[in-house]
Amino acid sequence: MVDALQAMSSVIFDPELIGLILITTIMGVIIGVLPGLGATTGAALLLPFTLTMEPVHAIAVLATIYVSATFAGSITAILINTPGTAAAAATTFDGYPLAQRGEAGRALGIAVVSSTIGGIFSVIVLCIAAPLLARVAYEFRPPEYFALALFGLSMLASISAGGTIRNLIGGVFGVWLATIGAEKTTGVERFMFGTYELYEGLSFVPVFIGLFAMSELLVQSRRLNQVIDTITMKAVKLPTKEDYMRIWKTVLRSCGIGTFIGVLPAEGATVASMIGYSEARRWSKNKDEFGKGAIEGIAGAESANNAATGGAMVPTMVLGIPGSGTTAVILVGLLVHGLRPGPYLFTEQVDKVYQIFGAMLLANVMFMALGLYAAKLFARISLIPLPILWPIVFALAVIGAYALNSSLLDVWIAMIFGVIGFLARRHGFAVAPIAVGLILGEMVETNFQNSLKMFDGDWWIILTQPLAAMFLFFAFLGLFGSSIFKWISKRRKQSL
Amino acid sequence: MRYMVVPGIIATFSVAIIIVALQLDESPAMIVGDSMQPRVFPILLMVINLGLAFFLFLQYRRENPKPLAWEGLQTSGSVALFALFYPLTVYIDMMIAIAIIMFAMCYLWGERRLYVAGAIALATPTAIFFLFDLVLRVRFPRGIFTNWYYG
Numbered sequence: 001m002v003d004a005l006q007a008m009s010s011v012i013f014d015p016e017l018i019g020l021i022l023i024t025t026i027m028g029v030i031i032g033v034l035p036g037l038g039a040t041t042g043a044a045l046l047l048p049f050t051l052t053m054e055p056v057h058a059i060a061v062l063a064t065i066y067v068s069a070t071f072a073g074s075i076t077a078i079l080i081n082t083p084g085t086a087a088a089a090a091t092t093f094d095g096y097p098l099a100q101r102g103e104a105g106r107a108l109g110i111a112v113v114s115s116t117i118g119g120i121f122s123v124i125v126l127c128i129a130a131p132l133l134a135r136v137a138y139e140f141r142p143p144e145y146f147a148l149a150l151f152g153l154s155m156l157a158s159i160s161a162g163g164t165i166r167n168l169i170g171g172v173f174g175v176w177l178a179t180i181g182a183e184k185t186t187g188v189e190r191f192m193f194g195t196y197e198l199y200e201g202l203s204f205v206p207v208f209i210g211l212f213a214m215s216e217l218l219v220q221s222r223r224l225n226q227v228i229d230t231i232t233m234k235a236v237k238l239p240t241k242e243d244y245m246r247i248w249k250t251v252l253r254s255c256g257i258g259t260f261i262g263v264l265p266a267e268g269a270t271v272a273s274m275i276g277y278s279e280a281r282r283w284s285k286n287k288d289e290f291g292k293g294a295i296e297g298i299a300g301a302e303s304a305n306n307a308a309t310g311g312a313m314v315p316t317m318v319l320g321i322p323g324s325g326t327t328a329v330i331l332v333g334l335l336v337h338g339l340r341p342g343p344y345l346f347t348e349q350v351d352k353v354y355q356i357f358g359a360m361l362l363a364n365v366m367f368m369a370l371g372l373y374a375a376k377l378f379a380r381i382s383l384i385p386l387p388i389l390w391p392i393v394f395a396l397a398v399i400g401a402y403a404l405n406s407s408l409l410d411v412w413i414a415m416i417f418g419v420i421g422f423l424a425r426r427h428g429f430a431v432a433p434i435a436v437g438l439i440l441g442e443m444v445e446t447n448f449q450n451s452l453k454m455f456d457g458d459w460w461i462i463l464t465q466p467l468a469a470m471f472l473f474f475a476f477l478g479l480f481g482s483s484i485f486k487w488i489s490k491r492r493k494q495s496l
Numbered sequence: 497m498r499y500m501v502v503p504g505i506i507a508t509f510s511v512a513i514i515i516v517a518l519q520l521d522e523s524p525a526m527i528v529g530d531s532m533q534p535r536v537f538p539i540l541l542m543v544i545n546l547g548l549a550f551f552l553f554l555q556y557r558r559e560n561p562k563p564l565a566w567e568g569l570q571t572s573g574s575v576a577l578f579a580l581f582y583p584l585t586v587y588i589d590m591m592i593a594i595a596i597i598m599f600a601m602c603y604l605w606g607e608r609r610l611y612v613a614g615a616i617a618l619a620t621p622t623a624i625f626f627l628f629d630l631v632l633r634v635r636f637p638r639g640i641f642t643n644w645y646y647g
Contacts, residue, residue, distance in 0.1 A: 051632060052631070165551050165552050165555055166552065169506060169552065176513065176545075179538045179541070183534040185527065186528065188520060188535075190517070190538065191513070191517075218575065221570040221574050221605065222571055387601075388612070391601040391605075391616060392620050394594075394598060395594050395620045395624055399624050402590070403628060403632065403634045406634060406635060418578065419575060419578065426564065427502050427564075453531050455530075
């Protein structure tokens with residue numbers, strides 16, 4: 001524990017890292033306020049820039065983008081009724097009405113403080129829960145990892161935007177993408193169609209840049225003529241004592257909700273903020289105020305979405321299962337920098353792990369300062385015209401896709417996946433399941449194969465392993481739980 | 497009929513992958529052991545996808561979604577620019593291609609001040625090129641500009 005605290009506090013004695021976190025926090029806030037450019041796209045675009053950095057610095061940069069962009073979405077949600085990120089959508093419900101009443105500064109103050117508390121709370125939980133989970137994960141063998149990966153896919157299908165069937169199709173497509181290239185144990189080439197650059201499989205980075213950045217570019221091209229109403233404000237105000245008295249229970253509740261939902265392998269922050277908001281409304285004495293500028297609504301949504309960031313890092317680092325789209329990019333960052341996620345990360349490179357946690361903690365403090373003193377400036381950045389912003393994103397995406405392997409094939413892959421992602425989104429499919437499926441694909445196949453070898457080809461023995469059976473049961477619940485629940489409640493109503 | 501389009505595309509894709517997978521090489525039993533042949537896993541995935549495509553078809557029929565409008569000039573034009581990027585990169589130069597596509601995209605998306613579009617199209621690739629070349633040591637593919645720069 002002392003070692004962990006020492007490693008975490010070493011962050012403040014590393015001027016280079018502090019400088020990087022400060023710059024990245026500013027960039028994260030800018031990315032967060034620009035509609036369409038969320039944490040996932042931002043992290044995917046910045047990943048190639050981290051290639052020459054030390055592993056801890058690189059992951060700290062990506063994690064900082066994650067926490068600061070997640071917070072910054074609230075700035076535009078409150079001032080222009082346009083959430084900068086999907087996770088800030090619930091903030092518009094009460095943030096914008098409060099701003100319309102001339103209390104934009106107060107709304108932003110509540111959002112900043114709630115986000116910071118949520119973020120710090122989740123990092124503390126991360127520091128405590130991750131090593132404990134890692135200790136349990138030491139016992140995992142191939143059947144458990146196989147079942148866990150299936151659980152991850154099933155949760156993604158049932159929670160993220162897009163609907164269960166569409167998400168499952170996306171997830172399965174992503175897992176199939178992971179089979180492209182030479183099969184690991186036999187060396188048999190699969191779906192390469194003569195392209196030997198694909199021998200090692202599809203590189204994650206260009207696929208992610210395509211799915212998140214290029215597809216978003218095409219989505220944004222359909223929104224060019226939108227008129228945006230902006231609200232001016234004088235300054236961001238810290239919440240008053242009365243405000244704190246009104247929101248503290250909501251903030252604590254949302255911290256718990258956000259962290260828990262973040263730990264589940266799914267689109268954490270967006271779902272967390274929605275549940276945080278609805279729970280704030282459910283428990284509030286002033287339900288009528290919701291939708292008209294209730295500060296509990298802002299606090300509930302904002303503390304939950306930032307609490308989900310730390311939560312989502314738990315399965316990412318301990319099990320190698322991304323908790324959200326952005327943590328999928330961070331996971332790729334870990335792999336690119338030679339930090340293989342999993343329980344052994346907590347024994348072999350424990351210092352680096354806690355330095356990353358320390359950086360996340362620092363990022364939360366920094367975005368609080370930026371939010372309080374520069375929100376007005378950042379809100380103006382959101383008004384950069386789309387015809388100028390998105391061609392710049394195009395250039396960053398193309399070069400980002402190229403830079404990792406110095407391969408033009410990766411650029412074409414990014415563009416193809418940009419169009420695939422756009423068409424998928426146009427038809428109501430989310431792209432995150434494809435990304436997570438791609439990451440989990442190898443884990444599913446390899447561990448299934450190893451399980452078969454362990455049990456002499458009898459796959460059903462996996463079901464007799466207690467932990468694996470438990471994860472498979474959770475996967476079953478994730479897939480069919482809501483349908484079963486609906487069926488039971490329908491039967492009950494009929495019998496009454 | 498329109499309910500069939502998306503599930504139909506998914507089903508056709510899945511069948512195509514199954515056909516390709518069936519033609520993959522078999523690995524000797526000694527290597528595979530008690531595990532499965534490399535073709536089995538993708539086939540299993542595509543069978544699952546076929547089932548899901550059927551459920552998606554049922555869902556579309558139940559929900560009766562409105563037909564999607566055609567894409568506007570900006571979206572279809574942007575896709576066309578993606579396609580144009582390939583020959584420009586291969587036959588001219590990647591950096592020049594980025595600048596041309598950025599300029600065209602700015603204009604297509606409604607930026608009518610040509611000097612603004614031109615300045616962005618020149619400044620962004622130049623800044624990114626020098627950042628990647630000098631700081632990150634990334635070598636870009638050969639073309640008119642890079643041949644001159646690298647010598």
